[in-house]
Amino acid sequence: MKKGEAAKFPVRLSLAKKQKLQKKLLRWYLIHRRELPWRRAKDPYSVWVSEVMLQQTQVQTVIPYYLKFLKSFPTIGHLAKANVQHLLRVWAGLGYYSRARNLRQAARKIIQDYDGKFPGTYRELLALPGIGRYTAGAILSIAFDQPYPALDGNATRVLARLFKLRGDPKGAGLHARLWKCAQELIPQSNPGDFNQALMELGATLCFPRRPACLLCPWQAECLARRDRIQESLPEKGRSFATEKSQWAVAVILHDREVLIVRRTEGKLLKDFWEFPGGEFNRRGDIRSGLAKKIWQDLDLRVRLGDLLTTIKHSITRRRITLLAYHAELKPPISGVVKTKAVRWVSLTELDKYPFASASSQVIQALKSSVR
CATH class of the missing domain: 3.90.79.10 (Nucleoside Triphosphate Pyrophosphohydrolase)
Structure with missing residues (x-):
């Protein structure tokens, strides 16, 4: 690819190139990943709760709420039977309270439609209240070891810089292309670790401002770093008045x-x-x-x-x-x-x-x- 040229879509990588990127990231993650309570277990219920809590909320804020939530509602059955007032009291302070209500509604649906067994297909997960493409991909890859991508804001930033993708990530065109990139990169084995590694890279090194490129496992492959435009990607969309x-x-x-x-x-x-x-x-x-x-x-x-x-x-x-x-x-x-x-x-x-x-x-x- 010539200098100044952005990646074309969908991104097609050679098998050797893809495996090299996967190996580098997974090796880095094995050494540098943070010890977080939701990484100690890979049951779908715990993964689901953690991923919902982490939406638009910082990791350090989530940790005490996650522990308190699982202590109050240790199983899907406990959550399905939860009193709304008790649920909101446990969630209070975490914000975006529709997340808590959707968790309870989804738990009740799992009890009713799946006899309490967490569904393990993409279509079934998307039918549950509050579960979208990202959450479904995270649950399937981490808890069920299925190769589905999970693209959050951190992972979006990493991929936009890696492939030097121009445009607003929230725009329909680039949004779809980013998901194609993520799908192209996801490995058949250890997809959950790969998704978490991609998000971890964005959270701990590939910052929006002053990214720590010299510590990045993909520094040699990153097209934005090559052209010294890391901080200008991903491009910002239209801002709204406060x-x-x-x-x-x-x-x-x-x-x-x-x-x-x-x-x-x-x-x-x-x-x-x-x-x-x-x-x-x-x-x-x-x-x-x-x-x-x-x-x-x-x-x-x-x-x-x-x-x-x-x-x-x-x-x-x-x-x-x-x-x-x-x-x-x-x-x-x-x-x-x-x-x-x-x-x-x-x-x-x-x-x-x-x-x-x-x-x-x-x-x-x-x-x-x-x-």
Whole structure:
């Protein structure tokens, strides 16, 4: 291939070239791979849970959640029978909560349709909630030793540089070509180790910025390194504007209990508990707007106190500022309710309920303020 020329598709490698690339990567992986808890067992359930958790989440963040999850739900049967509130409490803080719900739904389907035995074909796996091409490939290659590729963001970056592939990896054309490259490279033996090695290479050496090329087992074969364009690949696609929003909640204390409400709708945080409030992006007095909303939603009149804490966090492209205010009920006290979606609980009981990360930070601030 001439200098400056990108690889053509689908990539066709000679058997000798392919085996050389496979051997180099697997040898490197054997020596340098990280010791991670999900690599100690290759049963499909553990592999599945780990791969779902690792989607859009860093390895070090996943480790404690993975261990806690398997302790709480050691088998598919335990997960299928899980109470949603318990499941969300175990998952709380990991984000992208639809992953937890899909795991439970898929587990119930495995119990119902496969008598609890994990399905071992590509078509069957793709029919399960939350399992796409990547997760199916990871499960089949690691747990069933079948030669299916598993292409995540790290592996995508490695292949784009190895073959000097131009374009947006998320675009339909290049996306399909990258998968063809991965399929071309996957070995018949040890496909699981190969997939993990490819992802490991991207995570530990082939960084988006300042890749450690001198330590890479494929440095001699990498076309992007040859042309000194490593950091420009893969090319970035269209960026989307960040949306900013502002929320406010009231931390209402009464008789040593705090009022919490369960979100009953929405895709992101449905069934999680939180403090009463809402979104306030328009100009105006947030405090009076918050008090009015609580009166309208819960038929409670409250007096807002000082600001307890300000939390800033992100959900996908949204940048959210959460203002949490101390609050108390106005006399005469009436309308104090307790339903499936509204609870008065002591501070020690808060740990029994699932809260998203931002609400958990408000709870920490509250507990610190009443010590």
